[in-house]
Amino acid sequence: MPEQVKEKYQDNGLAIPVMAMQGFMVDGFSVIPFEVPHDEGVTCFAYLISGESFGKLLYMTDCIYCKYNLSKQGINHFLVECHHSDDLLEEYESSALRDRVLQSHMDLQTCKEFIRLNKTPNLRNVILCHLGHNSGAGDYFVSEIRKVTGDHIPVMIAEPGLTVELMKEPF
Numbered sequence: 202m203p204e205q206v207k208e209k210y211q212d213n214g215l216a217i218p219v220m221a222m223q224g225f226m227v228d229g230f231s232v233i234p235f236e237v238p239h240d241e242g243v244t245c246f247a248y249l250i251s252g253e254s255f256g257k258l259l260y261m262t263d264c265i266y267c268k269y270n271l272s273k274q275g276i277n278h279f280l281v282e283c284h285h286s287d288d289l290l291e292e293y294e295s296s297a298l299r300d301r302v303l304q305s306h307m308d309l310q311t312c313k314e315f316i317r318l319n320k321t322p323n324l325r326n327v328i329l330c331h332l333g334h335n336s337g338a339g340d341y342f343v344s345e346i347r348k349v350t351g352d353h354i355p356v357m358i359a360e361p362g363l364t365v366e367l368m369k370e371p372f
């Protein structure tokens with residue numbers, strides 16, 4: 202990252218520059234950013250956040266898929282994008298928008314497979330975020346994701362006002 206860009210962000214106090222795979226601390230939480238594929242020419246990061254009380258939370262959005270195997274991380278909470286479902290895409294009026302969405306955001310099937318591959322007995326919560334054009338399909342998305350998490354894991358849609366108690370242990 203160029204020095205002047207770094208300084209600009211640090212000086213305004215609003216943001217800190219981050220680099221892939223270089224962990225940093227924020228308010229006692231450890232954060233590891235890693236790159237995820239999104240739109241061409243745009244660098245997007247997902248964040249693996251660890252804290253004493255809640256364990257590990259993965260925040261991953263604006264990405265098509267995750268190229269890393271995170272199953273050894275024993276993640277406790279997934280806060281991940283579940284943007285659209287291919288079987289509902291005919292709702293898009295414009296094919297340009299449809300193509301852009303397909304090429305840059307995570308669909309239900311990819312999300313489902315990601316959770317299936319990376320879930321461990323440590324999993325406590327799944328929160329789906331960045332629902333796109335078919336955000337009305339939230340219930341359907343939840344029921345599909347529950348097929349891989351099992352009934353004992355809460356699967357939620359991130360929406361204004363949602364509060365989730367993040368705990369490392371089951372109770």
Ligand SMILES: [Zn+2]
Nearest residue numbers: 262263306331
């Ligand atoms: Zn987006």
